[in-house]
Amino acid sequence: xxxxxxxxxxxxxxxxxxxxxxxxxxxxxxxxxxxxxxxxxxxxxxxxxxxxxxxxxxxxxxxxxxxxxxxxxxxxxxxxxxxxxxxxxxxxxxxxxxxxxxxxxxxxxxxxxxxxxxxxxxxxxxxxxxxxxxxxxxxxxxxxxxxxxxxxxxxxxxxxxxxxxxxxxxxxxxxxxxxxxxxxxxxxxxxxxxxxxxxxxxxxxxxxxxxxxxxxxxxxxxxxxxxxxxxxxxxxxxxxxxxxxxxxx
Amino acid sequence: xxxxxxxxxxxxxxxxxxxxxxxxxxxxxxxxxxxxxxxxxxxxxxxxxxxxxxxxxxxxxxxxxxxxxxxxxxxxxxxxxxxxxxxxxxxxxxxxxxxxxxxxxxxxxxxxxxxxxxxxxxxxxxxxxxxxxxxxxxxxxxxxxxxxxxxxxxxxxxxxxxxxxxxxxxxxxxxxxxxxxxxxxxxxxxxxxxxxxxxxxxxxxxxxxxxxxxxxxxxxxxxxxxxxxxxxxxxxxxxxxxxxxxxxxxxxxxxxxxxxxxxxxxx
Numbered sequence: 001x002x003x004x005x006x007x008x009x010x011x012x013x014x015x016x017x018x019x020x021x022x023x024x025x026x027x028x029x030x031x032x033x034x035x036x037x038x039x040x041x042x043x044x045x046x047x048x049x050x051x052x053x054x055x056x057x058x059x060x061x062x063x064x065x066x067x068x069x070x071x072x073x074x075x076x077x078x079x080x081x082x083x084x085x086x087x088x089x090x091x092x093x094x095x096x097x098x099x100x101x102x103x104x105x106x107x108x109x110x111x112x113x114x115x116x117x118x119x120x121x122x123x124x125x126x127x128x129x130x131x132x133x134x135x136x137x138x139x140x141x142x143x144x145x146x147x148x149x150x151x152x153x154x155x156x157x158x159x160x161x162x163x164x165x166x167x168x169x170x171x172x173x174x175x176x177x178x179x180x181x182x183x184x185x186x187x188x189x190x191x192x193x194x195x196x197x198x199x200x201x202x203x204x205x206x207x208x209x210x211x212x213x214x215x216x217x218x219x220x221x222x223x224x225x226x227x228x229x230x231x232x233x234x235x236x237x238x239x240x241x242x243x244x245x246x247x248x249x
Numbered sequence: 250x251x252x253x254x255x256x257x258x259x260x261x262x263x264x265x266x267x268x269x270x271x272x273x274x275x276x277x278x279x280x281x282x283x284x285x286x287x288x289x290x291x292x293x294x295x296x297x298x299x300x301x302x303x304x305x306x307x308x309x310x311x312x313x314x315x316x317x318x319x320x321x322x323x324x325x326x327x328x329x330x331x332x333x334x335x336x337x338x339x340x341x342x343x344x345x346x347x348x349x350x351x352x353x354x355x356x357x358x359x360x361x362x363x364x365x366x367x368x369x370x371x372x373x374x375x376x377x378x379x380x381x382x383x384x385x386x387x388x389x390x391x392x393x394x395x396x397x398x399x400x401x402x403x404x405x406x407x408x409x410x411x412x413x414x415x416x417x418x419x420x421x422x423x424x425x426x427x428x429x430x431x432x433x434x435x436x437x438x439x440x441x442x443x444x445x446x447x448x449x450x451x452x453x454x455x456x457x458x459x460x461x462x463x464x465x466x467x468x469x470x471x472x473x474x475x476x477x478x479x480x481x482x483x484x485x486x487x488x489x490x491x492x493x494x495x496x497x498x499x500x501x502x503x504x505x506x507x508x509x510x511x512x513x514x515x516x
Contacts, residue, residue, distance in 0.1 A: 050389050077395035088386040102394045 001026050002047060002158070002190070007056035008214075009042055016042050017053070018214030029184050029191040031201045033236070034211035035245065040194040041085070041162050043211065047192065048080050048160065049073060060158075078106070081151030081159040081189070085166055087143035089135040089150070096131035099150045106154060121149040124186070125179055141172040145179065152183055159184075161193040173197060177204050198237050202226065210236065212245075285403075285477050290469075292397070292404045303405040310371045310406070311413030315420065321366050322421035325358055326350060326428025334437050347444040348451035350429035351422075355452060355460045356515075359422040361508050364467035367410075367417060368500045372475040375406060376496040379479025380489035388480070403476045407469060414468030415461050422460065459515045466511070467504055474500045 002024040009017040016039040024030055034040050045051040046058055049065050057064045060076050068076065082088075089098045099118045103109055109117070122128060125145040130138055138146070144164055151159055161180065165173045177197070181204040184191050195201045201208070202222035209219040210233055218225065218233050225233060235243030333349045379402055382388050391398045426448075433439045478496035482488045 045389075048393050050392060074395035077393060080393060082390065082393040084386045084390060086385055088390040090387055090390070091381075091385075102396075105394070105396055 001059075001061060002192075003057070003059040004043075004046070005057040005059065007043070007046060007058065008054045009039070009046065009051065010054055015214055017046075017056075019056070020211070020214065020216055022209055022216050022219065024190060024192055027188050027190055028206040029180070029193065029204065030207045030209060031193045031195050031205040032209050032211055033195060033198065033201075035236075036196070038211055039214060040211055044160050044162050044192065044194055047158075048077060048082060078154075079157040081154065081156035083144070083147045083151045083159065083161045083164050085162045085164075087135065087147040089143060089146060091135050093134075094131065095127075095133050095135070095138065095146050098135070098146060099153055102150065102154050117153055118149075121153045124152065124183060125149045126175075141168050141176070144168070144176055148176075148179060148183065152187060152189075155187060156189060158190045158192070161191065161195075163194050163196065165195070165197055173200065177201065180204060198239075199226075212236075281481070282473075282477055285480070286473050288399055289403045289407050289473065289476070292399055293408055297400075299401060299405050302401060303408055306406050306409035307413060309374075310367065310409050311417060314367050314370050314413070314417055317366055317370055318363060318417050318421050319424055321362055322359075322424035323428040323431075325362060325421075326354065326425030326430075327432045329353055329358070329425070330429035330432040330437075334433055334439070343439055344443045344447055345451075346429070346433045346439055347446075347448035350433070351426055351448045351452050352456060354422045354425040354429075355456050357508070357512070359418045359425065360460050360463035360467060361504060363418040363421045363464060364414065364471060364504045365501055367414065368471050368475070368497055368504070372471050372500055373493050373497050375472070376475045376479040376482075376493045377489055379403075379476060380482035380492050383480065383482050384485060384489060398480075403472075403480070406476060407472045410468035410472040411465060412468075414471075415464045418460060418464035459511075462515075463508065463511055466507065470503055470507060471500045474503065 004020050004022040004024075007017050007020040008015070020043060032040050032043065042051060046053055046066075047060075049058070049068075053066055056066070058066055060079075063072075063076060065073060065076055089095075090101065093101065096118055099121050100114050103114050103117055118131070122131070125148050127142060127145055127149070130142065130146075135143060135146070148164070164180065165176050168176065177200060180191065180193065183189075184204075191205075193201070193205065202225070205222065207219060207221055208225045210217045210225070212232055218228055218230055220228070225237065228234065228237075232244050234240075235245050241247060329350050330346060333353075334343060334346050337343050337345055337349070379388075382402065388398045388402070391401060430441070430444055434441050434444050475496045478492040478499070479489075482492040
């Protein structure tokens with residue numbers, strides 16, 4: 001379980017997170033939605049301490065990772081897999097080496113076992129025959145799949161997705177969503193996904209948290225969010241130009 | 250009058266605030282750079298060692314710089330011989346051409362020009378490489394895998410520089426001495442025996458060691474600055490471009506300052 005308690009983060013004078021409280025249950029798939037530039041990715045990065053907060057706590061299975069030293073933090077990080085917005089694949093390595101990388105570095109498996117794991121991971125994400133290509137030689141959709149394969153290969157307990165479908169066409173968007181849903185069912189990880197894909201994500205996640213002005217405005221199941229009477233939530237999920245949310249062009 | 254005084258006070262206060270803020274930010278940067286260097290050097294001795302990445306860096310910093318070092322070395326030696334020969338002729342000491350070329354190259358120009366050349370060729374590329382890895386979240390990806398990015402991106406490069414800088418400097422000196430030979434002996438008519446025998450007499454092991462210490466420390470210095478600038482790059486393409494420029498300028502200036510300090514130490 002991940003508990004975020006009164007988390008605040010500022011960049012200079014700009015307060016991005018202003019006392020976020022959120023509990024993420026074991027094995028659930030939760031989406032965090034909110035305005036562009038509203039601090040969703042910043043919040044996600046705090047869950048694995050890629051950023052340190054100004055105040056507040058992030059408890060992962062009861063341990064406050066904001067105060068841990070490097071070794072203890074790395075022990076916690078072993079339980080995480082992250083799919084970054086642009087994939088964050090290592091551009092000097094082939095696709096095969098990218099997926100094999102965490103296994104090679106963190107386990108003592110033989111090369112043949114690693115080979116089997118990479119093949120299985122590629123099969124899970126529906127890719128084949130691109131092992132020897134480099135990240136720059138494959139499409140955006142493929143990169144996201146490879147990033148997912150790399151995140152899942154160590155079978156982490158928690159997977160973080162930072163806008164996994166940004167820049168993809170509608171068909172590829174559905175394909176990636178289905179992939180996340182299928183792998184979530186198969187591996188049973190706790191998934192936290194930053195997304196703008198409304199209403200598409202409503203069909204794959206267990207809960208949705210709406211981040212607004214640095215705080216969690218609403219949290220609930222997709223049905224609860226759909227039925228929400230909160231004018232801010234209504235405006236956001238309908239994409240209306242009129243309402244309490246200020247439109248900044 | 251009161252308004253004048255208050256305006257003057259405000260201006261001084263503003264200036265002091267600006268100076269204080271600059272001093273604090275500079276101090277913070279220097280502290281961060283110092284810690285970065287300490288970590289980089291400490292991890293050199295802590296396993297696991299990344300041999301493959303280290304060999305790739307040897308190839309990138311070392312092997313790929315050989316052609317440009319060959320060109321720089323040969324022409325530096327040739328120009329040196331040409332200029333020194335004409336000066337020596339005025340005082341009738343042309344026979345000293347060999348030691349003059351060799352000592353200038355081995356003690357000063359070899360280490361300094363090699364380091365400047367490698368900074369331009371490899372240092373800038375390494376800053377850009379690490380900077381791009383930073384802005385495309387590849388460094389975050391390493392961190393999120395519970396792997397220490399310093400071990401992968403900085404340590405192998407620094408160790409490779411510790412080895413390649415002295416070797417490339419030795420190559421620069423060797424080629425430079427032969428460049429000087431070409432001009433002094435083949436072009437200006439000095440005897441081959443005089444060129445080399447005087448060199449043997451005046452160049453000793455201490456001179457060669459001074460050159461080695463200099464090139465070794467330049468290697469650490471250049472890679473420290475270049476890796477640091479890449480690691481803490483700004484946002485986007487502009488941030489990487491700015492870091493790359495800063496890395497090259499800062500490395501080049503520090504090479505010359507550090508060379509002066511070492512020069513006073515070893516004179």
